[in-house]
Structure formats: C-alpha cells, structure tokens
Amino acid sequence: MREPADILREHGLSITAQRIAVLRAVSHRPHSTADALTEEVRTEIGAVSKQAVYNALGILADKGVIRRIQPAGSPALYEDRAGDNHHHLICRTCGKTVDVDCATGETPCLTASNDAGFRIDEAEVIYWGTCPQCLAAAARG
Amino acid sequence: MREPADILREHGLSITAQRIAVLRAVSHRPHSTADALTEEVRTEIGAVSKQAVYNALGILADKGVIRRIQPAGSPALYEDRAGDNHHHLICRTCGKTVDVDCATGETPCLTASNDAGFRIDEAEVIYWGTCPQCLAAAARG
DNA sequence: CCACTTTCTTGACTCGGTCCACTTTTTCGG
C-alpha cells in the first residue's frame, strides 16, 4: 500500500494522525475487527476514540480504499485489499479468515442465474469450513 | 411445507404452539427478521416471548429445517427453503430479498479456486444491487 | 495567521441478540 497521507489526499480527505494510523493498522493486520484495529492504533499513536476509528473505517470503506466484510455471527472485519472483489474463506471453529481469488476471473460471479431485473453491483461470497489446524485438532480428538 | 407438528416430531423436538407458529410464520413470510416473525406469531397465537422465537428459530436452523441468512448491515433473516444452498439477491435501497438458484448446479460454488487446506462445507453467496422498482424510482429522479 | 470547515472526543443511547432464574408445558413410563 502506498503512503497513507497520499491516499487520503487523493480522495479529498483531511489528513489526520488517526486516519493514517487506521490505514496502517488495516494494512498491517487485515481481517481485523474495529476493536482490534483500535488497539493497534493506540499502540501506534497513543490514543484514539472508538468513534474516530469507526469514522475513518467508514469513510475509507465508502471511498473504496478499504473493504469491510461482515461474516455472520462476527463483528465486521476490514482489509486493505479492495476493488478486486475477491472472496473469503472462514474457519467455523477458530474464525481464521483467508482471501481466495475467484475461479471465474476478474470481476467474478457477478452474474446470477436469474437476476430478477436487479442491477447487480457486487457478489459477496463467503466459504465456510474448517481450517487445517482445526481439522487436525479435531482428528486428534 | 408439510405439517409443522410432523416436522418437529421428525427432528425429536417437543411440539409447542410457539414452535408451530414460528414455523408457519417463516413459511408464510420468508426473508423476515426475528422481529417481524414475532409480530406474525403474535397475530396467530396471541403472545410469545421474544426468547421463545429466538429459541425456535435457533433450533430449527440447527436442525436444517429453516435457514438463517445474515446480510451485512441487517438483522438476520429466516426462510423455510433450506438444504439446497441457493443464494440471495438483495436491494441496497429497499432491502428486498429474492432467492436465486446458482448457475452451476445442485450444490453450487462449493469449490474455491484455492481452498488453503480448508474443508469447505458451505458457500454463502449474496448478490448486492438495486431492484427494478428502486431503479425506476431513481430514473424518475 | 485567521476564519472556516472538517474531524475528534466523550458519553449517552439504540438495536439485535443472549443469559438467567423461575414457571409452565410436554413427554413418557407406569
């Protein structure tokens, strides 16, 4: 990821320590919750309000700089890989989340079998399963 | 859907007025929130506690009788079409939710391009877009 | 450097959902 300040400038956003730290945190720890990112930001700049973090995450997600994913039964996660509409694979046991590219190409799966007249702009895909570690743990008993 | 009481019996669940009414409500109004279903159940049997509804929805979803979907930014929705792993198409503007069958077959999309060693058991797909009505409304301006 | 806009802070609050202690129903063996 490029310099956080540049990214903010390019999107016409004011440049603040909080936003820069949030961007760094997302980039450094993708697939983290707002809470975890707040922690990370605090270790970097000392203090932030939870609101500032939500604010930054919200506007950055709006601008398409970062991406928000909201898996069922979990708080929202944020990642800096945005704009390529890749998908996610989540472990039901430990919650580990990994990126997956879609087999069908660049802007994948954007065609439903029957679109019912909708204009579709995004296909969100989450694969649920069990990660290798948890599989091994289960096998051991 | 078959007789609610039979369904409950088949899954070894006690037969209660609340559960029957919940099943009927889900069947009658698919893609509803727990709250809306509680309303529906109340008109049918007079009163239920919110807990009883959550309880019934939870256990029925566990048994695979109904399916729970949790779109980003919305409370969970429930539907009685379960077990065929179909997908959903949701309007960003009005929230209308419709079912879509997957183009690729019976148990669709269960293969990620790179499974990272996970054992995948479900592929959850949500198409986001704008429904015909909202498109028309936007065009009128 | 100053006015003005944007952002941050703090703290209350909402919403969806869960927990818990207790009462009511169901179920099932006699």
Add this chain to the structure above:
DNA sequence: CCGAAAAAGTGGACCGAGTCAAGAAAGTGG
C-alpha cells in the same frame, strides 16, 4: 390417565457492536 422428569417458555436484566450528538480540537485555504 397420572405424575414425575425433561423440555420449553416467560420476563427481565444484560451485553457487544455500532450510532448519535454537542462541544473541543485539529486541519485547510485564502
């Protein structure tokens, strides 16, 4: 049928994630 024992339901407190709102503190542009 009847009467435990088990399963569900009730009501109310509670929780976590996220939002709202008002005032304080930057950032921005002339």
